[in-house]
Amino acid sequence: MVEETRDSDAPRVLRVALLGCGTVGAQVARTMLTQREDLAAKSGCGLELVGVAVHDVTKPRPGVPGELLTDDPAALVENGGADIIIELIGGIDPPRRLILSAIERGASVVTANKALLAKYGEEIYAAAEREGVDIYYEAAVAGAIPIVRPLRESLVGDQILAVMGIVNGTTNYILDKMTTEHQDFAAALATAQKLGFAEADPTADVEGFDAASKAAILASLAYHSTVRVDDVYREGITGVTSGDIRAAESMDCVVRLLAVARLDAAGRIEVRVHPAMVPRGHPLAVVSGANNAIFVEAANAGGLMFMGPGAGGSPTASAVTGDLVTVARNRLRGVENPAHPVYQGLEVAPMSETRARYYLRFQVADQSGVLAAVAGLLAQHRVSIHSVRQLAARAEDRPDTAALSMVTHVAREADVMACIAELEKTGYVHGRVRFMRAEGV
Amino acid sequence: MVEETRDSDAPRVLRVALLGCGTVGAQVARTMLTQREDLAAKSGCGLELVGVAVHDVTKPRPGVPGELLTDDPAALVENGGADIIIELIGGIDPPRRLILSAIERGASVVTANKALLAKYGEEIYAAAEREGVDIYYEAAVAGAIPIVRPLRESLVGDQILAVMGIVNGTTNYILDKMTTEHQDFAAALATAQKLGFAEADPTADVEGFDAASKAAILASLAYHSTVRVDDVYREGITGVTSGDIRAAESMDCVVRLLAVARLDAAGRIEVRVHPAMVPRGHPLAVVSGANNAIFVEAANAGGLMFMGPGAGGSPTASAVTGDLVTVARNRLRGVENPAHPVYQGLEVAPMSETRARYYLRFQVADQSGVLAAVAGLLAQHRVSIHSVRQLAARAEDRPDTAALSMVTHVAREADVMACIAELEKTGYVHGRVRFMRAEGV
Numbered sequence: 001m002v003e004e005t006r007d008s009d010a011p012r013v014l015r016v017a018l019l020g021c022g023t024v025g026a027q028v029a030r031t032m033l034t035q036r037e038d039l040a041a042k043s044g045c046g047l048e049l050v051g052v053a054v055h056d057v058t059k060p061r062p063g064v065p066g067e068l069l070t071d072d073p074a075a076l077v078e079n080g081g082a083d084i085i086i087e088l089i090g091g092i093d094p095p096r097r098l099i100l101s102a103i104e105r106g107a108s109v110v111t112a113n114k115a116l117l118a119k120y121g122e123e124i125y126a127a128a129e130r131e132g133v134d135i136y137y138e139a140a141v142a143g144a145i146p147i148v149r150p151l152r153e154s155l156v157g158d159q160i161l162a163v164m165g166i167v168n169g170t171t172n173y174i175l176d177k178m179t180t181e182h183q184d185f186a187a188a189l190a191t192a193q194k195l196g197f198a199e200a201d202p203t204a205d206v207e208g209f210d211a212a213s214k215a216a217i218l219a220s221l222a223y224h225s226t227v228r229v230d231d232v233y234r235e236g237i238t239g240v241t242s243g244d245i246r247a248a249e250s251m252d253c254v255v256r257l258l259a260v261a262r263l264d265a266a267g268r269i270e271v272r273v274h275p276a277m278v279p280r281g282h283p284l285a286v287v288s289g290a291n292n293a294i295f296v297e298a299a300n301a302g303g304l305m306f307m308g309p310g311a312g313g314s315p316t317a318s319a320v321t322g323d324l325v326t327v328a329r330n331r332l333r334g335v336e337n338p339a340h341p342v343y344q345g346l347e348v349a350p351m352s353e354t355r356a357r358y359y360l361r362f363q364v365a366d367q368s369g370v371l372a373a374v375a376g377l378l379a380q381h382r383v384s385i386h387s388v389r390q391l392a393a394r395a396e397d398r399p400d401t402a403a404l405s406m407v408t409h410v411a412r413e414a415d416v417m418a419c420i421a422e423l424e425k426t427g428y429v430h431g432r433v434r435f436m437r438a439e440g441v
Numbered sequence: 442m443v444e445e446t447r448d449s450d451a452p453r454v455l456r457v458a459l460l461g462c463g464t465v466g467a468q469v470a471r472t473m474l475t476q477r478e479d480l481a482a483k484s485g486c487g488l489e490l491v492g493v494a495v496h497d498v499t500k501p502r503p504g505v506p507g508e509l510l511t512d513d514p515a516a517l518v519e520n521g522g523a524d525i526i527i528e529l530i531g532g533i534d535p536p537r538r539l540i541l542s543a544i545e546r547g548a549s550v551v552t553a554n555k556a557l558l559a560k561y562g563e564e565i566y567a568a569a570e571r572e573g574v575d576i577y578y579e580a581a582v583a584g585a586i587p588i589v590r591p592l593r594e595s596l597v598g599d600q601i602l603a604v605m606g607i608v609n610g611t612t613n614y615i616l617d618k619m620t621t622e623h624q625d626f627a628a629a630l631a632t633a634q635k636l637g638f639a640e641a642d643p644t645a646d647v648e649g650f651d652a653a654s655k656a657a658i659l660a661s662l663a664y665h666s667t668v669r670v671d672d673v674y675r676e677g678i679t680g681v682t683s684g685d686i687r688a689a690e691s692m693d694c695v696v697r698l699l700a701v702a703r704l705d706a707a708g709r710i711e712v713r714v715h716p717a718m719v720p721r722g723h724p725l726a727v728v729s730g731a732n733n734a735i736f737v738e739a740a741n742a743g744g745l746m747f748m749g750p751g752a753g754g755s756p757t758a759s760a761v762t763g764d765l766v767t768v769a770r771n772r773l774r775g776v777e778n779p780a781h782p783v784y785q786g787l788e789v790a791p792m793s794e795t796r797a798r799y800y801l802r803f804q805v806a807d808q809s810g811v812l813a814a815v816a817g818l819l820a821q822h823r824v825s826i827h828s829v830r831q832l833a834a835r836a837e838d839r840p841d842t843a844a845l846s847m848v849t850h851v852a853r854e855a856d857v858m859a860c861i862a863e864l865e866k867t868g869y870v871h872g873r874v875r876f877m878r879a880e881g882v
Contacts, residue, residue, distance in 0.1 A: 154587035157762025321598025
């Protein structure tokens, strides 16, 4: 099939099948239909939309002709004769089966399916390589923001030291509301749901599952290794309190849900998703509302920042359509993009062995010797203190306590957790120790 | 030559010749030599540095073996048998002759030469297409920041509405100093020269020539049209005064040297380089020091921002090495990247017909009726006023004058220039009318 494309001199038309026609899919279909000539000029060939698989063929879809609709995606893939399949259904199955079936039939694939690639990417990339077809997925991470190509190509001659991203717009919107309007988590979530920035069931976003999939994809690209979503440490934002936000403010920081992929000193990959304090001067701190941003630190390039709309129908459709044109160009020339080389095969470091700065905050008995005891306990665990602040109790608090907050130097997660467990057992620490990791400091 | 690469099963080695070994070239050579295995794994083949053309072979170059050096770049291109030529000499000639000669010999080319591509890009791209070789130039615009691939591929399915960039680090450094440290232009330039951010002869930077070349390349990519450096309206920063910086501050704006490429209502390309006021809330306003940033507005993607080090040896070498790996991968598969389709052939709008908001500032006679006269004069020229501010004269100024500043709605350049000329001829305007375009408002 691929060879054929090189022989013909006639103006070529590539057949494109679309699986899924939600907000993104409908926008892709409309773009293909209304900008047919423009896309043909850019691709070097016509792009004919041959079918659109949907759940409900009776639902009206403005701008998408009813005769293209089918509720049988498997049949569309098997019998539609498509050169290119665009998968926008989401979730693991049926997309996994449909994509593998398309690849076996020699079709190239464009997808925005982060969950699938973060779990079964290895299988899908291998199938595409075996069959000599393309698999493109710029839209899977950070919507319209070009980050897959920059990591695969622009920065491929460099050594990536770290990738840190705000890759989930819903949680960034909520944290931004909590910061700028002093709402608590529940109120900010309700606002986000009312305005369409959060789903009725917000679990995938607020618990960090979505960000974890994207972290796995980014880590795989940056480190030429197979990193799966199950390798990613994941902590959502449901536990972030107004007190945490205020504490961050007092440190001239903001709280962001970060996806972090970093090479550690032992050559392992740290890959984690969690709320983190970010200094206001850091490029990631200025990312407001539902925007996404990715900060890449490379040995030669230095610090690069990519920012823009990370979700939504039109931005995601932009990325999908860019992939479609790229795949069409490749197909016309009878080639496919080489598989991303997974030659490093790096291990993922267990979370307990990752390193970061930590912010700790707790109530202590307001008596002499306590600060020395706390410092001693931390030192025993090789946790070194960068800065410390002790505030006398406020009137509404227990008068015999003081609020202690501190920022550590870079320390090992397991050591900090051990400190926290021990601190909570002492007589002079009252209640729980709140903590948050700090990045970009 | 290209066909051969597909037949052999032996581990392949591609021969690479480097033309120019300044800060960037030396870093590329060191990366190629010290990260040989890593680059081979990423490319799928060995990359052998076969020669480095320099001006002075006797000058010691740490990390670059003397036996690779030659002072005859033409001979290296003609007789070196290189598969890939990296051109980092800069300037128009000899690079133009060397690159065309390399292409004729079937070599692929990586270059960072913005001046050459902005002037002779059409000729070079056509030669590469004719010979079936690659020409890659990610480093030509904004150093390490990936912007060429995002425009060529990631965003190719979208309609680019505008590209606005801070693409010259020297001028951004100077304007940043003038803003944050209240230095005047001469002092800020001297500081920049002392710290190595500006050359002894700063003309190419401060007069906007460098930015104009980059603007031409960005406009060509965004609009699939041939835009040459001579098509770019160019105004440097040598005329920016401390008064302009203070005036911008009073409007909650900063002054930046912007490269702007935009589609106008008549479907023509506006392409211009000039100082502009940018609101502090705009992503481009936060770009400090010698950094670069490019803001892209697209119909579907919305506003995307790319930020990072725009110059310097290591960042530029990062972009060059990324291109080298990409070109090597293509060569291994016996293909080249398709030429960027120049199918739109859009006209460039004359500067007099471009549209922007304008900030005007001048002294007027402090008497009744003057504001009405000014407003009437602007209205005659279809220039509508967005906001206006009149301040009584300061003690050190003429007591009978007032300072008038205003921001227009979007207006046509020719109309605004006509207003300014007429205002300066009236009896009630004292002295010159200062103006600056405003973007991102």
